[in-house]
Amino acid sequence: MDMHSVDTVVLGTSGVTAADVLAVARAGARVELSDEAVVALAAAREIVDALAAKPEPVYGVSTGFGALATRHISQELRARLQRNIVRSHAAGMGPRVEREVVRALMFLRLKTVCSGRTGVRPEVAQTMADVLNAGITPVVHEYGSLGCSGDLAPLSHCALTLMGEGDAEGPDGVVRPAGELLAAHGIAPVELREKEGLALLNGTDGMLGMLVMALADLELLYTSADITAAISLEALLGTDRVLAPELHAIRPHPGQAASAANMLAVLQGSGLTGHHQDDAPRVQDAYSVRCAPQVAGAGRDTLAHARLVAERELAAAVDNPVVLPDGRVESNGNFHGAPVAYVLDFLAIAVADLASIAERRTDRLLDKNRSHGLPPFLADDAGVDSGLMIAQYTQAALVSELKRLAVPASADSIPSSAMQEDHVSMGWSAARKLRTAVDGLARVLAVELYAGTRGVELREGLVAAPATRAVVEAVRGAGVEGPGPDRFLAPDLALAERFVREGRLVAAAESVTGGLA
Numbered sequence: 001m002d003m004h005s006v007d008t009v010v011l012g013t014s015g016v017t018a019a020d021v022l023a024v025a026r027a028g029a030r031v032e033l034s035d036e037a038v039v040a041l042a043a044a045r046e047i048v049d050a051l052a053a054k055p056e057p058v059y060g061v062s063t064g065f066g067a068l069a070t071r072h073i074s075q076e077l078r079a080r081l082q083r084n085i086v087r088s089h090a091a092g093m094g095p096r097v098e099r100e101v102v103r104a105l106m107f108l109r110l111k112t113v114c115s116g117r118t119g120v121r122p123e124v125a126q127t128m129a130d131v132l133n134a135g136i137t138p139v140v141h142e143y144g145s146l147g148c149s150g151d152l153a154p155l156s157h158c159a160l161t162l163m164g165e166g167d168a169e170g171p172d173g174v175v176r177p178a179g180e181l182l183a184a185h186g187i188a189p190v191e192l193r194e195k196e197g198l199a200l201l202n203g204t205d206g207m208l209g210m211l212v213m214a215l216a217d218l219e220l221l222y223t224s225a226d227i228t229a230a231i232s233l234e235a236l237l238g239t240d241r242v243l244a245p246e247l248h249a250i251r252p253h254p255g256q257a258a259s260a261a262n263m264l265a266v267l268q269g270s271g272l273t274g275h276h277q278d279d280a281p282r283v284q285d286a287y288s289v290r291c292a293p294q295v296a297g298a299g300r301d302t303l304a305h306a307r308l309v310a311e312r313e314l315a316a317a318v319d320n321p322v323v324l325p326d327g328r329v330e331s332n333g334n335f336h337g338a339p340v341a342y343v344l345d346f347l348a349i350a351v352a353d354l355a356s357i358a359e360r361r362t363d364r365l366l367d368k369n370r371s372h373g374l375p376p377f378l379a380d381d382a383g384v385d386s387g388l389m390i391a392q393y394t395q396a397a398l399v400s401e402l403k404r405l406a407v408p409a410s411a412d413s414i415p416s417s418a419m420q421e422d423h424v425s426m427g428w429s430a431a432r433k434l435r436t437a438v439d440g441l442a443r444v445l446a447v448e449l450y451a452g453t454r455g456v457e458l459r460e461g462l463v464a465a466p467a468t469r470a471v472v473e474a475v476r477g478a479g480v481e482g483p484g485p486d487r488f489l490a491p492d493l494a495l496a497e498r499f500v501r502e503g504r505l506v507a508a509a510e511s512v513t514g515g516l517a
Contacts, residue, residue: 040116104209
């Protein structure tokens with residue numbers, strides 16, 4: 001949903017920004033290693049080489065892995081050890097994950113490698129950048145990560161490509177043997193040395209990349225939800241007095257204030273508000289209308305917390321063992337995905353609730369007993385026409401699915417590696433279901449937009465707010481038809497969904513309001 005125009009991202013030793021991740025993952029930005037990063041890589045590698053030459057075993061350098069760490073591996077077997085960890089850990093199953101997810105995964109692993117805390121050689125890091133820049137995308141499968149010891153199977157499939165093994169997708173979208181793709185782009189496969197196989201696998205990069213992209217998508221969708229809520233309020237002849245800043249100031253949640261301000265900005269100049277005391281006086285609007293800023297605002301504040309966690313993780317160097325600035329190489333548990341997994345689950349809860357309140361407003365628009373004068377189901381000739389009846393069914397089915405997706409993955413753990421890895425985060429699973437939830441929310445909001453704009457147009461003799469009129473004009477210009485007799489509805493809903501996803505709903509409203517939070 002969110003594209004970035006950055007052409008090149010230069011990696012140093014101190015982490016990256018969310019904008020960097022989005023530029024590489026979604027917009028195909030090139031990746032370059034800074035001189036600082038190359039120096040740090042070489043310095044850390046010298047430490048690992050010195051340890052490798054010693055007779056004492058060091059985890060990941062001269063030992064096996066996980067529950068097999070008790071075996072000391074002799075020098076002549078160590079290259080094979082690193083190859084084997086990649087081959088054996090590339091054990092994913094199920095459908096392929098999306099190209100943008102794999103690019104984010106590779107880029108974030110390279111970010112940690114460039115920190116100089118992993119002991120990977122500069123030439124391996126350069127090969128990782130070369131693969132990204134060539135548009136080569138390893139085939140990574142849906143299942144295989146428990147979100148602890150990092151996203152092991154997904155990262156292993158990426159490391160396998162660096163070795164010239166397994167399958168990858170070329171820039172033309174065709175899947176071929178990775179060795180063929182590397183050769184076609186003049187990239188030599190890497191021969192992994194001590195610790196390097198382990199270092200390429202041990203990170204929260206998949207779940208973090210999906211978190212960063214979800215945050216970008218949800219930022220757009222939360223603003224979109226404020227706009228659709230305001231249009232529904234107009235169509236239902238609701239009052240905008242509940243949006244007054246002084247009411248929200250006495251409950252000082254910043255997200256709530258932002259949502260209320262957005263709705264108020266969209267409703268500025270509306271001829272549809274203020275009629276709640278007309279023919280059938282109402283003391284108050286229903287919760288789904290009146291409490292829209294409170295629900296959307298709570299989600300906004302959840303986004304802010306998740307963004308803080310993402311920023312911390314983007315600044316992190318996650319590996320085990322890790323090369324410390326003083327030269328020590330220490331085992332640690334920083335690969336545990338709990339911090340990221342929790343916020344991925346928090347966001348899925350917020351998404352489900354935002355979709356739920358949007359669906360309630362849509363249902364209210366379609367019910368002649370609660371819509372304050374709109375025709376049943378917003379139909380042209382109710383009875384002959386069914387109007388938007390089944391559009392709401394589709395929306396309800398989506399909301400029900402979102403509630404199931406809100407069940408936290410991070411509350412689960414399943415032991416692995418002969419009980420050495422006896423508590424895991426399930427953060428990858430939390431990220432995968434959040435991606436599905438984000439898609440569902442976009443569709444739910446598209447249905448509310450479809451119903452709300454039709455409801456506003458059916459209010460004869462009353463003029464909607466200038467921002468609403470701009471939205472109606474833009475969505476009709478996008479091919480989404482207005483009121484009239486029944487027609488094949490799915491194409492209209494698909495166009496409305498695209499209108500929301502591409503940011504055109506927000507752009508149309510902002511053309512009048514001058515900007516929304």
